Amino acid sequence: MSESTVAAVSLGAVAHEAVPREREVICANPTGLHRMAYTEWGDPDNPRVLVCVHGLTRSGRDFDRVAAALCDTYRVVCPDVVGRGRSDRLPDPNRYVLPQYVADMVTLIARLNVETVDWFGTSMGGLIGMTLAGLPGSPVRKLLVNDIGPRIEPDALVRIGGYVGQNVRFATLEEGIEHAAALAATFGPLSADEWREINAPLLRQCEDGAWEFRYDPAIAVPFGASTPEAGAAAEAVLWQLFGAIAGPVLVVRGEQSDLLSRETVSKMVERGHAVESVEIAGVGHAPAFLDPEQIAVARHFFVRDAGES
Template sequence: MTDDIYYRSPDGLNLYAKRYGPADAPLSILCMHGLTRNHKDFEPMIAALPDRYQFIAVDVRGRGLSDRDPKAENYSPAIYAGDMATLLDHLNLKRVALIGTSMGGLMSMIMMKTMPDRICGVVLNDVGPVFEKSGLDRIAAYTSNTEPKAGWDDAARSVGEVQAEIFPDYGPQQWLAFARRTYRELDDGRVALDYDPAITRTVAQVRPGLLTRIAMWKLYKDMTKVPLLLIRGETSDILSAKTAAKMIRKHPDASLITVPRIGHAPILDEPEAVEGIRDFLTKVEART
């Protein structure tokens, strides 16, 4: 069962999310995507997990079916986290688990700071308090090219060229499916990336210096209030193995899953990720 969810942000934007599963489920999970993605990013994962749960997958402002923001400065994880509070109020959800990929993981950390009583567990997908500069540079490079493609085949080829090192075992079918999750069709038959190009300003603002790292580790400390599952792509250039190990050491109830032969970030339909998330949600459900 799926439902479209439309709601308004505090500053008047029309925002979108999609519900998968029963509204009266024993556990609700809020799924928050990465910088250039949208709610469809979680469909492979949701299809592989038990259908007894309610998954709410969002289009953060500026992506997918959500309004583009005329004020580019509002493309900020702190603003996005505020939108998530509005969504939870709209759905009358008192407590949820979070699954956050990359930027969505940053949103999760902010939400643990600002609304800890509403969260019962967090899955962080390939993100932590320290961002490797090489990964940020790679993301900044590929997000700068937003020219529409002639059609879906061209979009699939483009995605394959950009993401080949991240998903080395993907073939034509996987690249086409990837493209259909990240592009939208225009009236003239061309396809375009499904986000406002202005969102890329966020990448340029991330400066992984000493003060930023201190602030981020302080923010991460609030994550220790709930169970944590950390998922890392084996070849990730955003979350290093060293940072992931430190995150586990600093958390009293955390576990780490490494997805082999995948970079930043796993799609979460990989067998290792599916098994780990299923077990984690079972544990969180038992505690709620």
């Protein structure tokens, strides 16, 4: 990526004076309704929409820098998946599964009043994107999947299972930010300010003054209930859906990822219709896309059909 391209990414947000707007949409679940919050950037009337969806315990604010850099071209929409961030929690924790998440995203896209969207999904957000993009009549036009594929390596599942759903509390916000940074150390060598930028939105202060994560600990219920047989069946379905994706796909892998193997990436390129891949050096699961060079990778993929490089 050229220095001029990287500089353009850094300066684009300043020139556009990007200001996020907080919104919400009402979605349905089998026992009622719930709110899904989202952050929106760029011209609200722009029909070109980029949906950015975060990982398992994260929030839509992970994409602030991506959104600021791309909102000159896109209306960028960054939802908090139900049970995370500012969104409601589900009354039945067994509904914290891909079919519910996909249904919520279909509702969101209907609210946005557009026929197609482009999709940037990190980890869980990539699974949601692959599932939606592989369905007949999907509104997903282009798909970037960040360090995720139909096959998830077992060691990574063990690692994630070791912390997800733990109801931990912190004496101070800084303590919570540091704890979240330790859990996400494989994102890359981020500065203290960068960790604060993406981790502070994950935390909220309780009535007694302590701090806790915003996400519902119950998201661990279906995660922990999975069996090897169920995992194999889910992988087979995801491969089928991935093979049905008609539009361009970019698979991003962290060089040191324990979740997405190089073998799986090669298989995705082989089985897909128009799949490219790129590996980000020096990081694991998952590249944070705070660095201008990483953001430039996303910008090149999403906007090159508009004549940019």
